[in-house]
Amino acid sequence: NSEATSLPSSMAYASLSTDSHSYTMQEFALRYFRKPQTLLDLTGGAEAKAVASLVQHSKVPIQESLISLSDEDTSRQAVTSFKALMQFMGDQSKPWGKNELDLLYKLLKLCQEENLRDEIYCQVIKQVTGHPRPDHCARGWSFLSLLTGFFPPSTTLMPYVTKFLQDSGPSQELAQSSQEHLQRTVKYGGRQRLPPLEEMQAFLKGQAVRELLIHLPGGTDYKMNIRTFTVATEVLEELCRQMGITEPQEVQEFALFLIKREGELVRPLRPGEYLNNVMVNPHVSLHSRRLGWETPLHFDNPTYVSTHYSQVLRDYLQGKLRVSAQADAEIARLAALQHLSKDKKTPPSEQDLLAYIPKPLQWGVSVTTIKGLMGQELRQLQGQSSQEAQISFIEAMRQLPLFGYTIYVVLRASELTLPGPSLLGLNHQHLLLMDPSSQKPLCSISLKSLHRLHLLSPQEVGGTPGLELNYGSADNPQTTWFELPQAQELLNTILFFLDSTCSRWPGLP
Known part of the structure; x- marks a missing residue:
C-alpha cells in the first residue's frame, strides 16, 4: 500500500512505457489511495464517478492522508498540510496572525519530509482539479509550480504527475511552467533549500524574474534575467551564445565563480547549482572565466576575442604566464600588441610601457631597451586592428608553458x-x-x-x-x-x- 512513498526519489526514471498504464490520477488513486467504504459497494457509472471524486476538489478538509500511509505521525502531518493548502488557496480562513507567506513556508517545510512529498503532490493536484473558483485554483497552481521546482515526487508518482501536467497544459498556463520546473528538477535535483523571505514575497506578487550582473574578464559586465529555478549552466549557455559559442563541449569549459567581497570566497559553481540559492548575500558577485582550454580557439566573434584576451592578459601581467626577464624582444612585442589592442594612435609613454610589463619583471629589465624594441615592433605591426592585435597576443601566450592552466x-x-x-x-x-x-x-x-x-x-x-x-x-x-x-x-x-x-x-x- 505504501509503495508510492517508500520508494526513494530518483532523477533518472525510465520513459513512460506503452503498457497497461494510462497514468491518470484516477488510476494512481485506485492503486495507492485509501479506499472509502462507500466505494466498495458501487458499480458502473456510480463507481467511476466516485473514483474521479478521489482526485477532484474537496470543499472540506481531509481527516486522514489520501495515500494509504502506515505511519500515523506522517498521516497526521498530511491532514495538517491539506488544511494549510486550503488556507493558502483561500478555501479556508487563515489562522489568526498568519498570512499567505507563513502558509507557503509551512507547506514547503512539510515537503522537506520525503515521506510526505507524494501526499502533498496528490493534495494539490486534487484541489486544482475541478475547482469552482478560478482565482483560488490559480493559487493552487502557483504552489504546484513551486513544488515541482523544489522537490521531486517519487519514481512511482512521477509519470502520473507528468501526465497530469501534460493534459492540463492547453487549459492552464501555469501547467507549462510546472512542466519546465519538473524537468529541471529531474535534471538537477531540485532546489531543496527553502527560499529567502524576499524571494517568496516577490513570488507572491508575481515577480519571479530578477536581474543578475555577470562580471566578465576585462571589466565587461553582462546583464541577464534569471528566474526562480535558473541554474548556473543556463547562464553560461547564454553567455557563450553572446560569444558565438554553441558547441556543448566548449560551453563546459567555462565556469561561474562566486566571489564574496574582495576575494574572500572564491569558488566555481557546479553546473546544476540554483543561482537563487547562492545569490542571497548582498556582498557576493558572479564572475565568469574560462577554465578548460581543450577545445580549439576560434576568433570569429568580437566578444569572444575581447574576453579571452582580457583573461590571458591579466595572467600575463600578474606574472603567472611567465616569460624570461632576458627575453627583451618577446616582452617588447607583447607590449606593442597591448598598445595596439587599445587602438591608440600615439606612441606609448613611459607610464604606458611599465603597465605593459609583468609586475615581477619590471625591476629586472631595461625599460630603455624595451622601449626601443617596442618602437620597432609598432612600425612592423602598423595597420593591425585592435582585434587583430588581441588575437596575436593570445596566440603568443599559447606558446608559454602554463597556458591553459588556472595558475x-x-x-x-x-x-x-x-x-x-x-x-x-x-x-x-x-x-x-x-x-x-x-x-x-x-x-x-x-x-x-x-x-x-x-x-x-x-x-x-x-x-x-x-x-x-x-x-x-x-x-x-x-x-x-x-x-x-x-x-x-x-x-x-x-x-x-x-x-x-x-x-x-x-x-x-
Whole structure:
C-alpha cells in the first residue's frame, strides 16, 4: 500500500512505457489511495464517478492522508498540510496572525519530509482539479509550480504527475511552467533549500524574474534575467551564445565563480547549482572565466576575442604566464600588441610601457631597451586592428608553458626547497608545480590519483593557509602540501574539476 512513498526519489526514471498504464490520477488513486467504504459497494457509472471524486476538489478538509500511509505521525502531518493548502488557496480562513507567506513556508517545510512529498503532490493536484473558483485554483497552481521546482515526487508518482501536467497544459498556463520546473528538477535535483523571505514575497506578487550582473574578464559586465529555478549552466549557455559559442563541449569549459567581497570566497559553481540559492548575500558577485582550454580557439566573434584576451592578459601581467626577464624582444612585442589592442594612435609613454610589463619583471629589465624594441615592433605591426592585435597576443601566450592552466602562486611546498615563490598550474588532468625562473616542472600530480584533500590552517596568526593532498596507489601512497594564500580557492577548483570529469570520487570531501 505504501509503495508510492517508500520508494526513494530518483532523477533518472525510465520513459513512460506503452503498457497497461494510462497514468491518470484516477488510476494512481485506485492503486495507492485509501479506499472509502462507500466505494466498495458501487458499480458502473456510480463507481467511476466516485473514483474521479478521489482526485477532484474537496470543499472540506481531509481527516486522514489520501495515500494509504502506515505511519500515523506522517498521516497526521498530511491532514495538517491539506488544511494549510486550503488556507493558502483561500478555501479556508487563515489562522489568526498568519498570512499567505507563513502558509507557503509551512507547506514547503512539510515537503522537506520525503515521506510526505507524494501526499502533498496528490493534495494539490486534487484541489486544482475541478475547482469552482478560478482565482483560488490559480493559487493552487502557483504552489504546484513551486513544488515541482523544489522537490521531486517519487519514481512511482512521477509519470502520473507528468501526465497530469501534460493534459492540463492547453487549459492552464501555469501547467507549462510546472512542466519546465519538473524537468529541471529531474535534471538537477531540485532546489531543496527553502527560499529567502524576499524571494517568496516577490513570488507572491508575481515577480519571479530578477536581474543578475555577470562580471566578465576585462571589466565587461553582462546583464541577464534569471528566474526562480535558473541554474548556473543556463547562464553560461547564454553567455557563450553572446560569444558565438554553441558547441556543448566548449560551453563546459567555462565556469561561474562566486566571489564574496574582495576575494574572500572564491569558488566555481557546479553546473546544476540554483543561482537563487547562492545569490542571497548582498556582498557576493558572479564572475565568469574560462577554465578548460581543450577545445580549439576560434576568433570569429568580437566578444569572444575581447574576453579571452582580457583573461590571458591579466595572467600575463600578474606574472603567472611567465616569460624570461632576458627575453627583451618577446616582452617588447607583447607590449606593442597591448598598445595596439587599445587602438591608440600615439606612441606609448613611459607610464604606458611599465603597465605593459609583468609586475615581477619590471625591476629586472631595461625599460630603455624595451622601449626601443617596442618602437620597432609598432612600425612592423602598423595597420593591425585592435582585434587583430588581441588575437596575436593570445596566440603568443599559447606558446608559454602554463597556458591553459588556472595558475596559483605557491610560497612553500613540502619536500621541495624553493628559491622563491613558484607557480602551480591546475587543469582537469593534473597539478603542475613549476620553477618560474627556469620554467622547469618540479612535480606533477594526476587528479585521478587523488584520494583526499585537506585544508591546512595557518601555523601562526596572519600566516598563510595550505592544502594537503593524499594521492598515489595503494602500494605507494604519497602526501604533499602546498602553502599559498588561495588554498581554499585551489581546493574548490580541484573539486570542481573532479566533479565535472568523474561521477564519483570516493574519499574526497
